[in-house]
Amino acid sequence: MYLHSSLRVIKFFMRKVLLIGLSLSLLCVLFVVLRNGSEISGDLKIKGNSFIEGLKILHKKNGITIWTLSAKKADFMEGENKAELSDINMVMQKNGLVLYADKGVYNLSEQGFTTDGIVRAEAKDYTITADSIDYEASSGKIKTDGRIKFESKRFEVEGKGMKADAGQKVSILNDVKATFHK
16 A cells, blocks of 8 residues: 555656656757747837727826827727727817717827717707817817718707817808708
8 A cells, every 4th residue: 555655656756757857848949949040130020000998098288188088999000100099989178078989090199180980079058060070189179171060959050161279269161051940
């Protein structure tokens, strides 16, 4: 009985020694292969794209949040300072405006935001629908060349092309049609 237990212990230790020996052998072979292989140049670049899920960008001025941009997913393209966003919400805290878009592009270096698809913006007393927008965070300017429509309880204004500045002065450029409700 004592001999049988001793044989089990010896088998256990032999397996461990064999496993450790094989691991060390593989590490040595790997080291030799990497050491003798071609050297990796210092300008190695990552191929492909990266993405972030649940992106949130805060734009602050003097410690006060001006706007918050949230996206379900942000794809960062190789060699560019841009992120392609999907399922976008942009909240402009000052005027309580919330912007919704399916897709857009955020330029990291210019801090600008552009959409190519339909955009819907909602505030307490009005709704804005546009074909697309370009927003410059540094100046607060918003513009679109496509169709735009403002709706409120009192009136509707629609047209083609719009410019708005940080002071909330809005100009519709062409084909303006206004309807007032009683």
